[in-house]
Amino acid sequence: MPRRRPGALRAQNTTPRQAHRAVGLWGHTLSSIPRPNRIGGLSSRTVAAIRREEFRRLDKGLLPGDTQMALQCYRSFLARPGRYLYLTATVCGCYECDLKEDVATARDLLELVLARLPPRARRELAAQVAKLDEELYCRTLPDPLAYRRPRSPGEEWWHWRIYDESSHL
Template sequence: MPRKRPGALRARQRTTPVLFRSTVTWGTEVFPVPWPTRLDRLSRRTVSAVHRAECGRPDGGGLWPGATDAALRSYRHFLALPGRWLYPRHSVCGCPTCDVPDDVAVARDVLELVRLRLPPGARRELTALLAPLDEELERRTVPDPFAHRRPWRGDGWWHRRMYHESAHL
């Protein structure tokens, strides 16, 4: 008796995939949370820990689902720019979702916030991923000698870098 082809068996088994694992409440609205995305150069266990950190608090706490991926992309994009010296730019909007693609310091703030919320093993892996990026940022940006006069900027060393001249306007 002839067998059915594997493709025919798979075609019969097609179901709609479950795209959302849980929900997040924001005020009175409930939003579905997508499955964790694959983060480049991180293990599945760390990606799951990052997803739990991003979706763990009901108010968000400065994070949203996919914040780590957006921040890593922004950080790598900024470091891939040509030229010997790089000057970060301030973003116009004040919300973190708009600031992450524009301001590398805000992207690094998001990565630091995620790093601090991770369990020790995942924290070690994310720190190892960020170390060469931090070295490159420190090497290609210029320290700001007057950064101590701006206490509102932030505590991370990445806020004490020289920004683009149009940042004052």
């Protein structure tokens, strides 16, 4: 009688394995946090490095899925019609609303993630962000009165673009 291959034996095994359930900072299990499987335009190796960094920095304000949300915000902002775009400030002021609506906050988060990634993943994500930066630079206008505001350390060029004044009314 011929011997069955190990792969065939494993395929027959229909009992699910017990998932590892680590408890996060807020008492919920880390397996209940939605995990981004794919981030458009990035390899699975880079996505895994981003996820690792997000889980490593839970106590530093970087939550799982924030990078994906920031890239989606950045891309959806640039997908708006019109020749020129104006950045919008949120009324709420909470971190989640800022990340979803304010492209400058999303770009700040991407800069933070880029600084913390290993070199190979950083290069791949930086290439995606550089394309988006170029389009943002071309489609937004510089703020002519930005020199009147005090410049905080670490504030980059995307904060010095014109904001839509009617967005907070």
